[in-house]
Amino acid sequence: MKPAASRRGAAAARRRGLWIGFLLAPALLVMTLFVAWPLASAFRYAFYAFNGLAASHFIGLENFRAVLFEPPYSAWTLRALAHNAIVFVALMLVQNGLAYLIAFALLKALPGHRVHQVIVFLPVVLSAVIVGFLWKLFLHPLFGLVNQALMAVGLAAHPWLGDGNTALGSIIFTNAWHWMGFPALIFLAAMQRVPREVMEAARIDGATDRALLGAIIWPLVAPATTIIFTLTFIGSFNWFELPYVMAGLDGSPGGATDVLGLYFYRTAFGSTSAGLQDFGHGSALAVLMFIFLAVVSGLALRVLRRREIEL
Amino acid sequence: MKGEWLKNGAIQALLLLNGFVMLYPLFVMVISAFKSNAEIFTSPFALPAGFDLTNAARVWNETSFVLYLGNSVIVTTASVAAILVCATMAAYAIARYPFRLSGAVFLFFLSGLMVPLKLAVIPLFIQLDGLGLIDTRAGLVLVYVAMGLPSAVFILTGFLRTLPGELEEAARIEGASELRIMLSVMLPLARPAMVIAAIQNAVPIWNDFFFPLVFITSDRLKTLPQGLSVFMGEYNTDWGVLFAGLTLAALPIMLVYIALSRQFIAGLTQGAIK
Incomplete structure (x- = not known):
């Protein structure tokens, strides 16, 4: 190549490099400043004592020791973790189990199935704040719709959110009402991808709907189940808005609805009951939650991926 | 064929029941926005006596709703x-x-x-x-x-x-x-x-x-969900106003969703469908 041409080539390459850099710069800058750096700092802060908003000095594993082993923090951490586990199992069974059945019913494409898809997804687009307050009013012990309906058919009224035995269940129910449409439409999309011939062949062999659901569709929608499992898991252990709106920052009554999200918020930003904000303990909790979520969902993905089959 | 009919009937009934459970709470939210406190407490399931916009007007004028929106x-x-x-x-x-x-x-x-x-x-x-x-x-x-x-x-x-x-x-x-x-x-x-x-x-x-x-x-x-939580605390005994506030807060996104439901469903389930 002649020297002039190669110089022109080098200039063009530099211009191209600048152009690519210009295209990437804004997104990379925001990602670095507001995702990568904060995340790295979260790990660092967990090893520091805090004085207000500023990290004061390195204290090793002290924050972790406090939230895991020092009463009363350790008891609060464990109680919140147990509640999150209950929420996850209940949502998997009730919300996602129901979603699976609804998806199968919609797969039949009976008249009105398209309208039903729109209806079932309607609560999903609403804010958890709206949904939480709406159901809090409905569950009101005296004037709520739920108790009014129960009394109208001769049953006893119950303080759903006021009784420690039913409060968590009531919020879980509200979550299921809010989100059920999401897994339902994901299952439906997966079921629609099961080849028609496979279903027809099973039917000709005399498979009932129940056999079809259990033996044919269930293994074939495994990728959807993997995703729903993972999203429900992460959602359950990050649960914050609904319990905050329906049970308050302290997880009333008496901590019966306290979950990690509320506990983390109280610890980090303070409340009337937990006292001053403590970024050190808060960071340790956040790091523990992050590691827990990453490890468990990573393991779950490996196990669940193994049962996914390709047709 | 008769078995098929029965089964489809049962499935349709399940879907109708589910549709009712999904929609009825939202329906009650909207009709309660037109009711007085007394009406909500004495006849929670009935349609409102009239098309009374007092509650909505109070939310609009007395609170910072417009600001939050x-x-x-x-x-x-x-x-x-x-x-x-x-x-x-x-x-x-x-x-x-x-x-x-x-x-x-x-x-x-x-x-x-x-x-x-x-x-x-x-x-x-x-x-x-x-x-x-x-x-x-x-x-x-x-x-x-x-x-x-x-x-x-x-x-x-x-x-x-x-x-x-x-x-x-x-x-x-x-x-x-x-x-x-x-x-x-x-x-x-x-x-x-x-x-x-x-x-x-x-x-x-x-x-x-x-x-x-x-x-x-x-x-x-403050944004709308955040403002709503302030407002729900301030008016906690005035149920008509509370339902009106919830209805007004839910209305914008519900209307856009109904107009663009296909894009909404595709957009929000995108990440989860391969």
Whole structure:
């Protein structure tokens, strides 16, 4: 190549490099400043004592020791973790189990199935704040719709959110009402991808709907189940808005609805009951939650991926 | 055939029941907005006596509802616009130009998908505080842009990679600049993916409660979900007003959803369907 041409080539390459850099710069800058750096700092802060908003000095594993082993923090951490586990199992069974059945019913494409898809997804687009307050009013012990309906058919009224035995269940129910449409439409999309011939062949062999659901569709929608499992898991252990709106920052009554999200918020930003904000303990909790979520969902993905089959 | 009939009937009944459970609470919310307290307490299931807009008028005039609504519109619009611009630029570079670090850059964006940004709220708080952006709309918008970029870059890169190279080459031979090619030739074709990315981000940002709760303290800057929680506490005995507030807060997104339900469902389930 002649020297002039190669110089022109080098200039063009530099211009191209600048152009690519210009295209990437804004997104990379925001990602670095507001995702990568904060995340790295979260790990660092967990090893520091805090004085207000500023990290004061390195204290090793002290924050972790406090939230895991020092009463009363350790008891609060464990109680919140147990509640999150209950929420996850209940949502998997009730919300996602129901979603699976609804998806199968919609797969039949009976008249009105398209309208039903729109209806079932309607609560999903609403804010958890709206949904939480709406159901809090409905569950009101005296004037709520739920108790009014129960009394109208001769049953006893119950303080759903006021009784420690039913409060968590009531919020879980509200979550299921809010989100059920999401897994339902994901299952439906997966079921629609099961080849028609496979279903027809099973039917000709005399498979009932129940056999079809259990033996044919269930293994074939495994990728959807993997995703729903993972999203429900992460959602359950990050649960914050609904319990905050329906049970308050302290997880009333008496901590019966306290979950990690509320506990983390109280610890980090303070409340009337937990006292001053403590970024050190808060960071340790956040790091523990992050590691827990990453490890468990990573393991779950490996196990669940193994049962996914390709047709 | 008779068995099939019966079974379809049972399935249709299940769907009707489910539809009722999904819609009836929202229906009661709307009709209660037109009722007085006495009406709500004595006849909660009945239709309202009249089309009384007193409750809605009180929400509109006595509370900061309009202010909160305006803040939500500003924050959501600014965030989604910034996400689309930044993500499209980055995705275009990754998808259309081969360069040495392209794979690493894409992976950097993808890793953002795995991070629940809520757990990094303490460093984010310190970061925004250092930049003087606590209790500002700009601070909130920056956090939302960071939250939305990974999925938007993912969707747009995937889409832009599928566009044929011939169009680009033809424009290049005719002497069009790279900027011209991007803006006039390629991006108009990417509009469907941009709509999906916009909806996927707009809905969670519009509905978000956690980040405003942490970052916004001035009443005049509060977003709708956050303002609603203030208002629900202040009017806690005035049920007609509470239902009117919930109805008004739910109305904007419900109307847009009903008009664009197909795009909403596609946009929000996008990440979960292969």
